[in-house]
Amino acid sequence: MRILTRGSLQRLLKLTVVLGSLWMVLRLGFPEKGWAPTYILRYSWLEYTDADGSPEKIRLNVTHWTFNRHLLGRIPFGVDSILFIYSQFKLSRKYLPFPLSKEEEDFPLAYSMVVHNKVQNFERLLRAIYAPQNIYCVHVDNKSEASVFFAIQAITSCFENVFMVSQAVNVVYAAWPRVQADLNCMADLYNASTKWKYFINLCGQDFPLKTNLEIVRKLRSLKGANSLESETMAGEKKWRVSNVHQIVDGEIKVGIGKAKEPPPFNLPILSGNAYIVVNRGYIRSVLEDNRVLALIEWAKDTYSPDEFLWATIQRIPGVPGSRWPNHKYDMTDMNAIARLVKWQSHEGSQGSLEAVYPECHGTHVRAICVYGAGDLQWILEQHHLFANKFDIDTDPIAVYCLEKYLRQKALADMQHITAATDNCYFATLMI
Numbered sequence: 001m002r003i004l005t006r007g008s009l010q011r012l013l014k015l016t017v018v019l020g021s022l023w024m025v026l027r028l029g030f031p032e033k034g035w036a037p038t039y040i041l042r043y044s045w046l047e048y049t050d051a052d053g054s055p056e057k058i059r060l061n062v063t064h065w066t067f068n069r070h071l072l073g074r075i076p077f078g079v080d081s082i083l084f085i086y087s088q089f090k091l092s093r094k095y096l097p098f099p100l101s102k103e104e105e106d107f108p109l110a111y112s113m114v115v116h117n118k119v120q121n122f123e124r125l126l127r128a129i130y131a132p133q134n135i136y137c138v139h140v141d142n143k144s145e146a147s148v149f150f151a152i153q154a155i156t157s158c159f160e161n162v163f164m165v166s167q168a169v170n171v172v173y174a175a176w177p178r179v180q181a182d183l184n185c186m187a188d189l190y191n192a193s194t195k196w197k198y199f200i201n202l203c204g205q206d207f208p209l210k211t212n213l214e215i216v217r218k219l220r221s222l223k224g225a226n227s228l229e230s231e232t233m234a235g236e237k238k239w240r241v242s243n244v245h246q247i248v249d250g251e252i253k254v255g256i257g258k259a260k261e262p263p264p265f266n267l268p269i270l271s272g273n274a275y276i277v278v279n280r281g282y283i284r285s286v287l288e289d290n291r292v293l294a295l296i297e298w299a300k301d302t303y304s305p306d307e308f309l310w311a312t313i314q315r316i317p318g319v320p321g322s323r324w325p326n327h328k329y330d331m332t333d334m335n336a337i338a339r340l341v342k343w344q345s346h347e348g349s350q351g352s353l354e355a356v357y358p359e360c361h362g363t364h365v366r367a368i369c370v371y372g373a374g375d376l377q378w379i380l381e382q383h384h385l386f387a388n389k390f391d392i393d394t395d396p397i398a399v400y401c402l403e404k405y406l407r408q409k410a411l412a413d414m415q416h417i418t419a420a421t422d423n424c425y426f427a428t429l430m431i
């Protein structure tokens with residue numbers, strides 16, 4: 001019996017080379033100074049490259065995962081091969097495998113993501129905001145197509161810190177269930193972990209403008225305050241909260257001649273939008289404060305409660321991170337950091353004092369700009385953490401450029417931090 005064939009010798013040689021390189025990497029790792037060569041060896045694989053894939057590829061592959069997940073019960077896959085498939089997904093899509101800094105690890109965030117279609121948009125968004133120290137609750141509209149539900153469930157099942165909401169509702173545009181979807185995620189997130197510091201809610205067409213580190217630093221600089229639009233309600237919007245509404249055949253309708261009672265505790269109703277950046281104490285108030293619970297009951301038959309409920313809670317004295325109700329403390333959407341949205345009616349030519357922002361370079365959906373690549377430079381100059389709307393079907397380049405830019409920035413910032421401070425931290429992570 002010959003033990004050493006030509007083939008096995010070659011394999012042995014290869015193994016030696018691999019082990020040798022590994023040893024080099026380990027030996028080179030974490031020098032006192034001059035981080036660059038180590039960085040290139042260790043982390044350049046986390047950069048996005050042109051080979052990573054277009055939306056079409058993702059669609060195929062998401063289907064692929066769904067398929068596997070779907071058959072889980074029936075096909076005798078070993079647990080190991082399932083785990084392998086899942087970790088392959090994280091690996092090939094380059095989800096960050098560890099916190100990029102101690103600062104970020106010590107400041108975990110909680111995300112609520114409310115989606116109903118466009119799985120690729122969702123996956124690109126999740127990948128852009130994903131960090132293992134954060135937690136993510138995903139609400140898929142109860143009436144979404146089964147394929148959307150299963151694809152998203154398959155993606156979430158790859159991560160311990162990403163989960164599907166415990167109770168999904170039928171979301172109706174401009175009606176109460178849109179708020180209920182976020183409320184259900186808030187309750188799940190609040191219950192799932194006591195560690196997170198801030199809550200951020202998103203929809204499938206949002207995209208970050210900042211890296212996780214930049215988000216953490218902005219939030220820390222708020223010193224416990226919340227940041228969301230909260231302004232005096234314009235007269236022409238008052239009908240929304242002074243008439244009883246109901247959902248008929250999946251659409252919200254105003255009940256003729258049915259006036260609403262004034263709000264509980266005579267709370268002043270303020271105007272804002274659905275997207276907020278709030279601390280953990282605000283979420284506790286939403287779930288437990290009797291004034292808020294009464295307001296929630298009262299708001300259930302109003303029109304577009306998402307556009308006043310959070311803004312109103314933000315001005316209730318005693319709610320953590322809130323602002324005094326006096327209108328001098330009003331905050332516009334441009335001053336809050338929660339969300340950048342370009343409304344068509346506020347666009348204008350550059351230099352025009354009437355205009356709030358330059359014209360949209362993409363297309364408009366419901367009078368809101370869906371960004372094109374030409375919008376990127378301007379939106380990156382803004383202080384907001386997230387912008388809306390992006391759509392990789394309409395303009396894949398905008399998301400593509402943005403995600404690549406953010407990943408490069410995240411890795412470069414990590415390199416600087418680690419070069420300056422604590423190499424031991426990364427040594428611990430890698431072992």
Ligand SMILES: *C1O[C@H](CO)[C@@H](O)[C@H](O)[C@H]1NC(C)=O
Nearest residue numbers: 053056057058060061064088
């Ligand atoms: C999707 O993933 C499968 C399994 O890893 C792979 O074989 C296939 O090439 C991928 N599809 C595309 C289009 O990259």
Ligand SMILES: *[C@@H]1O[C@H](CO)[C@@H](O)[C@H](O)[C@H]1NC(C)=O
Nearest residue numbers: 141142143167168169170171
């Ligand atoms: C979810 O959808 C199912 C089937 O369409 C329906 O029976 C159920 O009531 C819905 N659940 C909620 C909370 O809307």
Ligand SMILES: *[C@@H]1O[C@H](CO)[C@@H](O)[C@H](O)[C@H]1NC(C)=O
Nearest residue numbers: 166187188189190191192287
């Ligand atoms: C929180 O989770 C526990 C189990 O971990 C459960 O018993 C409890 O009902 C949950 N509370 C809420 C408000 O969801």
